[in-house]
Amino acid sequence: MSAVWISFSLLRSRETHLRQLSVFSRRAVLQPVQVVSSLQKTWTPGNPTWCCRSLHVDSPPMVPGQSFSYVHGASSVSLLGQTVGQSLQAAADRWPHREALVFVQDGVRKTFSQFQEDVDQAAAGLLALGLKRGDRLGVWGPNTYHWILFQFATAKAGIILVSINPAYQLKELEFTLGKTTRPAYGDCDRQQTDRDCTCRGCDAGWKQTAPPGAAGPADQTVLRRPHQHTVHIRSPKGATLSHHNIVNNAYFVGLRLGFNWKPIRACVPVPLYHCIGSVIGGMCMALHGITLVFPSAGYDSRANLEAIQNERCNFLYGTPTMYIDMLGQPDLHNYDLSSVESGFTGGSLCPPEVMRKLRTDMNVKDMIIGYGTTENSPAAFVGYPRDNEELKTETVGCILNHAEAKVVDVSSGEVVPLGDPGELLIRAYSVMLEYWDDPDKTSEAIAKDRWYRTGDIASLDRFGYCRIVGRIKDMIIRGGENIYPAEIEKFLHTHPNVQEAQVIGVRDERLGEQVCACIRLKEGLDCSREEIRNFCKGQISHFKIPHYVVFVDSYPMTASGKVQKIKLREEMEKKLGL
Structure with missing residues (x-):
């Protein structure tokens, strides 16, 4: 059947x-x-x-x-049967003089043909070091040209890339490196690590040409490390993705976003070690010929706005928290964001109020939301540019091809x-x-x-x-009632003084858990616990109204811009003396 x-x-x-x-x-x-x-x-x-x-x-x-x-x-539309290396080669043949990559902070600009040449030379350098097809190579660093260079060079040489979270601590890093057969280092951001790392292995074969057959087979794996769901130091899981996984996911996401019919110049502040950066960013570049603009090595809201203005970006990438930070810049109105047309967000739920502010304050006419996990390469649902407001704000998109x-x-x-x-x-x-x-x-x-x-x-x-x-x-169980934080967070974002809200469950001797709202207020505005609670009364069920309201300046974050809710819970329980 x-x-x-x-x-x-x-x-x-x-x-x-x-x-x-x-x-x-x-x-x-x-x-x-x-x-x-x-x-x-x-x-x-x-x-x-x-x-x-x-x-x-x-x-x-x-x-x-x-x-x-x-x-x-x-x-x-059929699935593709090509490798990562073949995808980039096809892009270089079709758009040799089109700008592929811009790293604003480092002053690096590469056309597709230039990038393809660098990838061939870097792949040859890795093979000259003695690395061979099937070896695993770890890349640990922020958003620099060397990161995306080695993303494609390892694929061209048939080497398995192990993308390492730059926020990892010693035990996590030791475990991850233990999974690789040979250590290698990317360009490390001095702001994110004290280790003085250099890019080793390029010079050995930089002027060579990758030998015939260097590209890995279609089932060659790419090893990615998603964020842990807990902050406790333990062995992180390594989601193993194939060329087939990421080539096709990027291809169909790009089609859904409209990359195949209009020129795209995208601002990419999301980290390359994360699937949104390397697949929905890097692989979409290779498959659809879009230009990626990286504002800075580490996340910087002001650098993002400057890059959008100076590079005339018409498409934005970002997590909800990144967009909230940009919207919160006091001089946002001083930037020329007229080039912006649309954007993509994922990684966590985006409150409807934030989506509306992006349209009114940042000129993002079509914000497209997606859902996925690293284990899904990463996207499973993505919206359409012409979806109505309800679909854009209340759903995470439609099932992917x-x-x-x-x-x-x-x-x-x-x-x-x-x-x-x-x-x-x-x-x-x-x-x-x-x-x-x-x-x-x-x-x-x-x-x-x-x-x-x-x-x-x-x-x-x-x-x-x-x-x-x-x-x-994340579900809160309060006296037998199941409470989902996202519903309360969405409502709290409608308060005129609230910049961002995160809701967690904290210990309670009688009910098991109580609802705790951790709120960032807009700059220059004030609010009280009772004002927040009164705002909720009559609007949401009584058992969902936050028992605790704590005003914070920031949240514990992952390197990709996600809030670490377990760590936030620990901090709040300690602060509240629970």
């Missing part, structure tokens, strides 16, 4: 053409539609026939097609009715191969039928759009 459905999905958009071919009868084309109608009327939990549904996503779905919490993003998603009951694992919340699962070409050298963690995350458990609570609508309720681990 599944083979029949795949054929129909691919051919549906060409129905007019198929009618002219005698080999296909009208009855064969219409028969699956009749089956769908039957399925929609007979759905029950656990019914195996739900797996046959699909939704065409080459353009925004116009007709609702879902009747239960499963969606398959059918597409007439050639991906499946379902929402299941956390306890039973059964698919829930449409619109009901449950754990989000993803199955696609983009799901990682494994957690490196960790079969137990891999089997916990990926079932035998290749469904990946995200750990996020979500719901699906009839058009294949996803709403994220929150993370299972």
